[in-house]
Amino acid sequence: MDVGDGPLLKFAADLRSLRDRAGGYSYRQLGARAHYSATTLSDAAGGRKLPTLAVTLAYVRACEGDVAEWEDRWRQVAAEVLPNPDPDPDEGHPPYAGLAAYGTEDAEWFFGRDHLLDDLEKRIARRRFVAVFGASGAGKSSLLRAGLVPRVTGRVVVTSPSETAEPDLDADLMIVDQFEEVFTLWPDADRRTAYVDALLAARCKVVIGVRADFYGHCAQHPALVEALTDGQLLLGPMGPEELRQVIMQPAVKASCTVETALVSRLVADATGQAGVLPLVSHALLETWRRRRGTTLTLAGYEAAGGIQHAIAQTAERTYTSLERHQRALARQVFLRLTALGDGTEDTKRRLPRAELDHDVDVDVVLDRLAHARLLTLDRDSVEIAHEALIRSWPRLRGWLAEDRDGLRTMRRLTEAAATWESLGRDPDALYRGTRLDAAVEWTQRDGVRTSAQERDFLAESLQARDRERLLAHRRTRRLRQLVALLAVLLMLAGTAVVLAITAQKEAAAGWKSSAAWYVANQSQALRSSDPQLADQLAIEAHYLNPNDETRNGVLSARATDERDMADRAAFASAQALADPDRERETVPRVLGPADETVTSIAVNGAGQAFATTVVDGVGKVWDVTDAATEVTHTFAGLVELVAFDPARGRTLVAVSDRGAVSVWDWSDPARPVEAARLADQPRPVVGVVYGPDGEVVVTYDVMGEVRLWDVSEPARPALLVELDLARDITAAALSHDRRTLALGTAKGEVRLYDVTDRSKPAELWSGKAHRGAVQALAFHPSGDALATVGTQDTVALWDVSDPRRPAQRGRINGLTEGVYAVGFGDTATNVETSKSNGTRRSWEFDFDKAVREMCDGVTTHITREEWQQYVGAVGALEYHRPCG
Template sequence: MARGEKPLDPDGGPLFEFAARLRKLREQAGRPTYRELARKSHYGIAALSSAAAGRQLPSLAVTLAYVRACGGDEREWKLIWQWTADACSGTDTSVEAGADNRKGSGAKPPYAGLCAFEEADAAYFFGREKLTGMLVEHLKEKRLLVLFGASGSGKSSVLRAGVLPAFPGVSSLVFTPGPNPLEECALRLAARAGVAPGPVRAELAAEPGTFHRMVRQILAGRPETDSATDELLVVVDQFEEVFTLCGDAQERERFVAALVHAAQAPDSRTRVAIAVRSDFYTHCIRLAGLVEALPHAHHPVGPMTAEELRAAIVQPAARSRLTVESALLTTLTADAHGRPGALPLLSHALLETWKLRRGNALTLAGYRAAGGIEGALTQTAEKFHDALGDSRQKAARRLFLRLVALGEGTEDTKRRVPRRELDSGPDTDFVLEQATRARLLTADADHVEIAHEALIRCWPRFGAWLEEDRGQVRLHRALTEATTLWESLDHDPDTLYRGVRLAAAKDIPAQALTSRERAFLDASESAAQQTQERGRRSLRRLRRLAGALVVLLVCAVAATGFAVRAQNTVTQQRNEAVALRAADEAVLLSRHNPSLAVQVALAAYRQTRQDRTEDALLSSLSVASTDAGTTGSTPVGRAPVGHTPAVPADGRTLAMADGSQIVLWDITDPRRPSRLGTAEGVGLGPIQFTRDGDTLLGVDSDRTLRLWDVTDPHHPTVLSKRPTGHTDGVYSVAVRGDGRVAATGSYDDTIRLWDITDPARPRLLDTLTGHDGDVKPVVFSPDGKTLASGSNDHDIRLWDVTDPHHAALVTVLKGHRHFVDALAYSPDGRTLLSGSDDRTAQLWDVGDLPRHRALGELARHTDIVTSVAFASHGRTAVTVGIDGVVHAWDLNDRARPTSLARLTNPGGTVKEVRYLKADGTFLTVTAHHSVQIWYTDLDRALADACDRVHGTISRAEWARHFPRLDYEPPCPRRT
């Protein structure tokens, strides 16, 4: 059902008439939903809905995309748009006029677009003077700087165009780590020293002090200079590549050790500046060589102030003798202020506005025609894509997917790809040239990469590609790495694919493979066939030997019984090993072939009934049941997609915060969810239902508390919205059982309590302080008298909120060795379960406060525990984590909890878990925002398994997973 739109302002002048015409066009098209329009046009829902809101004129590209999706006349609407633009601004804003400006100018743009500012661009780099000064003083004093900031916060630009020019006369070395950081480092140092890189690489791996000695050698070979400048400034940009691209933990640690030693040696001549994305902070503190230096070396990059934004907008234009319209300056500042990661979008919008300038003026009309901060990047990317033919669009998709490193508990990142990894051909070369010209990609003689990760977040078409092909991208990335290893080891046959990996790789479309990858798969297939032939020859020999053995056994009747028993034992052990291996393969298969995965797991369980095969069956069945496929854009047998989940007490409704909106789903049958309605917001974060499920609370990225009436989930309505007063991001929101009090936990180290008795007028009750770090989870006890809060200070604080106007600290639970990320109360309120970055979950007895004690520790995760939950009966709990494992626990003895099931999500990191019913059904949300339904009832799994199957396992597939076992399909074709 299409959602209702707000009435237009009849005093809106030309904008009112323009928006009214768009709405009429949508009516004539049958009122398609904005999600349907977004799917057809590849523009975001927010951009399309705001086009018909009547508040401002959308860009021409967005307008034509809207018209195209509704089946309108594009030529007619181009004239309507130009007439409206003229009427709004009183000036000629036609696209053709803007094009004339572009053709007639060879001037250097004053803005960098998606690319980082380089040292040569320092004259145009403004707005970060204060930060630059602090970083320069830090480097002069301490020699090692680790710069943390969100993607799009400007880390690269401030180091390259701010810090480097502040060290005149000092040699610099700027590089990104890539998949082989030691090799990259050796190449750069060897080139400066004029020696071969091979020995340098070997010495760096053997001794961290090599970097320091090489720098001294390089500087000793320079002409006589002022000793004050006789140093080397090393900038390691995009340091997160040591985690996303480098798979060798030992090489990663040695690279870090070399950098830290070079900066901290007593006679150091090196200053090291490292730029790393803030969501990789926890990865950094796991590096022994870096964790000790971090307290004195790290520095955060925050968002720009309004004054800094104005300088970044106006000063580059002034340097190029251009002016910025005051209306444009006001709009740009308002659009970018307070938005994390907005700088590349702002810079790109300014670059596109510069191309549409009128004379020497950058205008608001030009900015709107470019698409604004939200749409300029999408507009550029869509224009590039639309200009390609069908075959080249497919080549573009393959190219862009190859340039992404999929996140594991973090956002997806760009991937710097060697040109040798790309097949050179007319389509690929043309796409690469056009994408580089559009500044979507950057390329040099050796490498290609995405200009900025903002493209991954803000181009809907690119996001759709990643969602559709995520599993295949992982397979393809692993194939690329295996191919590189095979080539580096001179085609060593031991590195070839076999078994399930070879079978999975065959599912990658042939046109997506390079010639190198095809050669690797061909060699793998040939080796597999040779292995099968050797197996057949061995089987024939065994049969001949078996025949001889029969003759001998006939002669040795006394030994017959013993031999039979021995053969049975060997056969049983062999079959058990085959079943265990098949169980592991089933979990891997479940991402891209769930039907086959269920059959392999079920056959393995029937062959060998162990915990391992049981867990594999439950894992495969749960994953398969939620990823069964799609028809168009409507999931069929598949859970909804989103970021933050909320489930009311009755477990019948699911709310998912998905960017700028909340989507409500009916999950009465969680296997067949049906979409209900949507509620709008601004960059929605944590959400929570009241116990009765009639009201939903959420907090926007701008720290605004919103409440919706969801009594009719098909038509949720906004009850109220008000600023929370928090000075940093809000991590969590909780609602007391009586629905009268809510709590918000924030990165500003505080908790705020709210009176929501009247949801239309929420009131602040109290602010709780005491944590020495970011407040993360907050949760009320079932009786509503206590609030628990977890923090980055490693502590859990329990607060008496009986009188929420005057809340008081009751006690502090200490014991975790790292950040506390998750909390849950048992239904009786006597036990608290906490999850931490220290990879453990801990049970606490809190039934007689202020006295408390630690109970059992759940320590089976290999990475951060991200979420925990109790079942409604309190006898079981679930913990999930970045390791992709979903652990179900038996808590009948809370001092000694035992494992019920160890389920595996092959898609990687699991971020959230929520119980749905007392029968053990629960849902999880992955780092990539897909929702999966799980249960741990083995009898139900065995009964339902074959209902999830589409097509019986073939004899060839059976032989691949169960070699030398008789063909017994667990789900035979029904007649």
């Protein structure tokens, strides 16, 4: 292929060169790293069409390339090969309104709020005064102007306080949009009261639209409170179906079509996001201008920058328009609205309004940022409109990178001040010691601005410290006097001694907590250079202050010691399970070419072991019972996924690149037969997992639809259960008694379902288990334990004896990249993971056993000098060996 034929071919050739420089991974290996299929990545570098931005960046990350550089490259190529985004003066009425609200003239383009409009009409029919509350950007103005007005017969007047100071009451229905301007524009309380009273006394019906964060302001008017009783409609975020109408119906009306991939992407980006509707509309308008013929494409959406870049451009423009001192306030607001990630991306956090000062400049900054759709304000809180702002706005990324330790100090101070306030300003909740010193030092840095609550908290902490020092001085002086009068005042002296001992014990407890934290940090710092010493320090930290955090630290240290050595292949692990007396192999067995990777493993009742591999879409099954491995079957077509019966090796399920799911009868491995195909799948299947007994198969597709199939009779598979979760499912596991189904999502959630009643599966529990996606799940045969593996280098063990209230038994940090399966070893506390390169790894959650194994591996105990350096530095602790 001539790379000079065009920008698209040059782009594809450079992608292939990047793969070569990264080590020449096969596309199957690249797929395991990028979490995309080999076919998708191969097409991306083929040069036939421009891949999506998401696929391109996943390809680059897998090859360890410069993501920012390649994102710029992609946008340059997209600008050349995709349609021109400049508006055509003859193109007609755009089907989307962009960042502006829909007006009465746009009623024919307004969709997605029919059920809310029906509700609103019923309320207006029953009551004379109705209020519509919603966050900034939730669509209040569009609902009232483009949705309600066309439905009303008679004279309708639409106004706002900024348009006229006196409402026009000569109408059948008066709509007052942006009612919060009564409070933001008019400082005169009498003027506000007169306006509100005029509305309440009007003979016509009145509907007001109010931003949710001004709900408390409305409560300041008793007559308005009475009028709002049972007369309120709360406008929340749109659901998936409403968003689909917003996306597709205007395009249909404009004789255009929308790619299914674009609909799915926008629904995923916007579902559950308050205040995101103007950003969706703006992104759709820019995508429509980049349409291919009459089709709105995902490529056009990404070329326009999508929601993310629209937010970033607006943010920079709004920030630079503020006055200098207001910019400093805006910086503090955004820093407080961001939760720093620990090994993950930074995320947004909901900020209580009380955390910010109540002054004019703060209100102006919040109002400007909310008007620009950057923030969402409701009655009691503030939050960033979309997390894409954190990822896409360079200025905010720079602020977050300047002093992350200082930001963590600020977050801890904020939380401590809020706790102190919630406890009625309890003196016991004040800062003391090093935490107080660190917080005071941070407040003295340039550009730091604290809230009134934080300033009060620190001032009280400093005063309390001064009082305690004075009290300590007085106690010392009094103790000297008591010693002089010891012969006379023996009972009083005894009381003083008891008080001193109690205070000393309390101080010792606080000191041990700080000492344990310090020793644990020293252990982490020495992990790479002196692992044996690091192990002993981790154990000592737990002895100093036994709690879940130090316990998990010891378990993680144990897991770090057991490096990812290829002690045996995954299929050799299965042979060992079939024959416990078999000597363990210490190196993985090679299957054919070097880039073959194991995807599943099973042992049948006769003790035969089988492994399956998929490379470049070609699936193979290997007999690995003996030392000489051989291929027993190669599939004729392209295969995306293969799963093997884990119990008896009697059936195999394969997913083709076209999405067809086949069940193979594997009773005779020498002559496998395609027994049947599962019912047509409406969407591509992205995961297939066997139940422990090999008679049930779980499949899930790209839209989160999960199905359970009975394959006990391979020729007649039957659908048992169907769940439509509308989530990005990444892992599944079925309990041994078939009663409980566990599902993992791309957002790190684990969900448990009772599937006993096949017609009505019931959700038992859902919760956040990992910061990144869940990549593997497994139940213990007893059903009382569940192991979960996350992409963010974490393995967790859960007690699910009561599946409605799971409890975490432990969490271990360690390398989990490439893990495709998880199971249990000899005990319910020993978890084993298998990787696609054929290696296995053990994770021990039994604390006492982990300590014994760590100490057994210690050949050099901590010396007195090391003790003094790493433990004695925090206080006079007597030297001893943590490992005896």
